[in-house]
Amino acid sequence: xxxxxxxxxxxxxxxxxxxxxxxxxxxxxxxxxxxxxxxxxxxxxxxxxxxxxxxxxxxxxxxxxxxxxxxxxxxxxxxxxxxxxxxxxxxxxxxxxxxxxxxxxxxxxxxxxxxxxxxxxxxxxxxxxxxxxxxxxxxxxxxxxxxxxxxxxxxxxxxxxxxxxxxxxxxxxxxxxxxxxxxxxxxxxxxxxxxxxxxxxxxxxxxxxxxxxxxxxxxxxxxxxxxxxxxxxxxxxxxxxxxxxxxxxxxxxxxxxxxxxxxxxx
Numbered sequence: 001x002x003x004x005x006x007x008x009x010x011x012x013x014x015x016x017x018x019x020x021x022x023x024x025x026x027x028x029x030x031x032x033x034x035x036x037x038x039x040x041x042x043x044x045x046x047x048x049x050x051x052x053x054x055x056x057x058x059x060x061x062x063x064x065x066x067x068x069x070x071x072x073x074x075x076x077x078x079x080x081x082x083x084x085x086x087x088x089x090x091x092x093x094x095x096x097x098x099x100x101x102x103x104x105x106x107x108x109x110x111x112x113x114x115x116x117x118x119x120x121x122x123x124x125x126x127x128x129x130x131x132x133x134x135x136x137x138x139x140x141x142x143x144x145x146x147x148x149x150x151x152x153x154x155x156x157x158x159x160x161x162x163x164x165x166x167x168x169x170x171x172x173x174x175x176x177x178x179x180x181x182x183x184x185x186x187x188x189x190x191x192x193x194x195x196x197x198x199x200x201x202x203x204x205x206x207x208x209x210x211x212x213x214x215x216x217x218x219x220x221x222x223x224x225x226x227x228x229x230x231x232x233x234x235x236x237x238x239x240x241x242x243x244x245x246x247x248x249x250x251x252x253x254x255x256x257x258x259x260x261x262x263x264x265x266x
Contacts, residue, residue: 006030058080064092064118087135093195095198138228141163151266183228187210187242189216
């Protein structure tokens with residue numbers, strides 16, 4: 001296991017799923033961990049479960065929709081730890097609705113959380129990394145950010161936008177020694193489909209079959225940290241079905257468009 005001893009790791013969206021698993025894995029590898037999600041009670045519970053203390057962790061409640069307010073939490077984290085070595089932007093929300101049935105407000109929320117909230121925290125922390133000429137920024141994107149699938153028009157759009165931002169950010173900050181990694185999970189067994197927004201903005205409330213049979217979150221987290229510590233630009237963590245879809249989409253886009261019309265994506 002590659003160590004994160006004495007490294008400061010800030011992870012968003014840690015209340016469940018991939019984010020929770022990433023935090024537990026970081027703590028197990030010896031990191032000092034900054035935990036963020038909306039509810040303080042969830043953060044306290046995870047802090048205890050991970051065996052973290054007041055000295056080697058910090059609880060920072062964040063609502064990614066309120067992305068104009070991130071300067072203060074960033075200042076608080078830097079005041080305590082001096083620097084953040086790894087920022088892992090994991091917080092996000094998915095979608096399960098057809099475009100023609102979906103209220104525009106749903107698209108606004110998806111972009112606010114998955115794109116603006118994501119990049120706003122990176123931009124707030126970026127100056128400190130540039131000043132130190134050190135640091136890593138990670139975003140947990142999705143295979144759906146490389147290929148669009150039915151019922152996820154807004155979700156895919158937010159992830160496509162996020163991927164583009166971080167590809168450009170990597171190029172801009174190469175000389176500043178800042179690592180930028182995009183993680184592309186496929187189906188992972190989490191509550192993402194349960195919490196996904198439907199056409200009117202309500203949560204779906206049910207688990208997709210594909211999600212239920214996905215990769216375990218702890219397996220996803222271990223693979224993600226392994227790739228991050230190897231300084232990979234992109235990490236695909238997915239089953240054979242999703243990996244095959246990526247290859248077909250890249251090499252045979254017309255053929256892929258015919259397949260995806262009929263594919264079971266829920």
